[in-house]
Amino acid sequence: MPVTDTHHDLESRTVTIEAEFAAPPERVWQVYADPRQLERIWGPPTHPATVVDHDLTPGGRVTYYMTGPEGEKYYGYWRVLEVDEPRSFSFEDGFAKDEQFAPNPDLPVSTTQTRLEATEAGTRATFVSTYDSAEALQQVLDMGVMEGASSAINQIDALVAA
């Protein structure tokens, strides 16, 4: 598995994932710089992503939707914050109301920082994702854009069983 380390910070609701890829940072960067590659990696197999607008520059926007098994669509956008090709970039990831991609102010935003460092084997990538609040976490899970077997309902069950 390329994942080498993970860390959770409960107080700041941050998930940090470190991974090693057998390709140089310039190549990993292309995965994000090319919308056709980005859509292949962004959504889980059950909710493939389609990237609509793509401007990976500071202040730029990337818009996308994910299509669920029943054909339901979840609209999302990135507001790109910092870009230092091919070393790092950060963006806010939020939900949009519809295909016009106007941000949905009722749904939470998360901020993700991606860092790519050259190593002998290729690239060490670090993804640091922070969610605004516990509600934000829950809402992201409620969207059903999940991988694996667990679901928001299971989480609530676990909560009330605790």
Added chain:
Amino acid sequence: MGVTEEDEDRADAWFHALSDRTRRDILRRVLAGEHSVSALAAEYDMSFAAVQKHVAVLERAGLLVKRRRGREALASGDVDSVRSVREMLTDLEGVWRGRVARIDDLLREDKD
């Protein structure tokens, strides 16, 4: 297992409780060890009554339990409930692990 109205109400209370910075701070303190409500109140630049209210919100959400010792109210965190935030982060970690695996697959195609 189905989710009852009561379960939903409890989840609502729980997320409401954690949406406030002061309450998260109080929770962090009481998870580290039992505190009297007056000792907690001394930590914040707000009235005793305001801190008491925050404690009550956490208590109603089931994140904090209180007991009395003489005239003092002692508060401690309910560790089992808080563990659920960890579970949510673990789920989100799953999302990121999925992305990492897909990047890895995509990069491997270059070599084929």
